[in-house]
Amino acid sequence: MKNSSIFDCCVIPLSKIHNRAGNITIVEGIKNLPFDVNRVYYLYDIPGGEARGGHAHKALIQLIVAASGSFDVLLDDGTNKKIVKLNRPDYGLLVVPGIWRELFEFSSGAICLVLVSTKYEESDYIRIYDDYLNVKNA
Numbered sequence: 001m002k003n004s005s006i007f008d009c010c011v012i013p014l015s016k017i018h019n020r021a022g023n024i025t026i027v028e029g030i031k032n033l034p035f036d037v038n039r040v041y042y043l044y045d046i047p048g049g050e051a052r053g054g055h056a057h058k059a060l061i062q063l064i065v066a067a068s069g070s071f072d073v074l075l076d077d078g079t080n081k082k083i084v085k086l087n088r089p090d091y092g093l094l095v096v097p098g099i100w101r102e103l104f105e106f107s108s109g110a111i112c113l114v115l116v117s118t119k120y121e122e123s124d125y126i127r128i129y130d131d132y133l134n135v136k137n138a
């Protein structure tokens with residue numbers, strides 16, 4: 001994770017099948033993503049002005065999708081930062097390991113869907129920014 005870069009994170013198009021009754025997007029683990037999906041979670045009912053995230057992962061890879069509404073994702077690798085706006089359910093932001101991320105500017109009713117490579121392990125988190133910088137600069 002020491003050498004991970006925000007430039008390895010990218011927005012990728014997902015499938016979209018449209019008909020007059022609406023749209024469906026299908027994500028099939030290793031077929032559509034560079035990892036197998038072992039866990040799914042979603043954030044919702046996020047009060048206006050709140051931020052989520054505020055951590056880095058040592059090993060897990062994830063795809064973040066604005067399943068409804070919109071929000072911004074700050075990506076930070078300790079050197080470079082960028083903000084990615086997500087506002088379409090047929091696009092996902094791939095976040096590689098070792099990237100500090102913060103989610104904010106949630107629209108009313110936004111749903112943040114996250115597809116994850118591994119099961120939940122608190123030991124995979126770095127939750128303090130100074131600790132993150134220490135690892136990156138070690």
Ligand code: TYD
Binds near residue numbers: 052053055
């Ligand atoms: P956290 O990852 O801190 O949320 P966010 O980064 O979006 O603000 O998780 C919030 C709480 O939920 C925390 O107590 C850990 C727990 N949690 C699980 O038990 N399993 C999971 O898969 C996730 C993502 C979180």
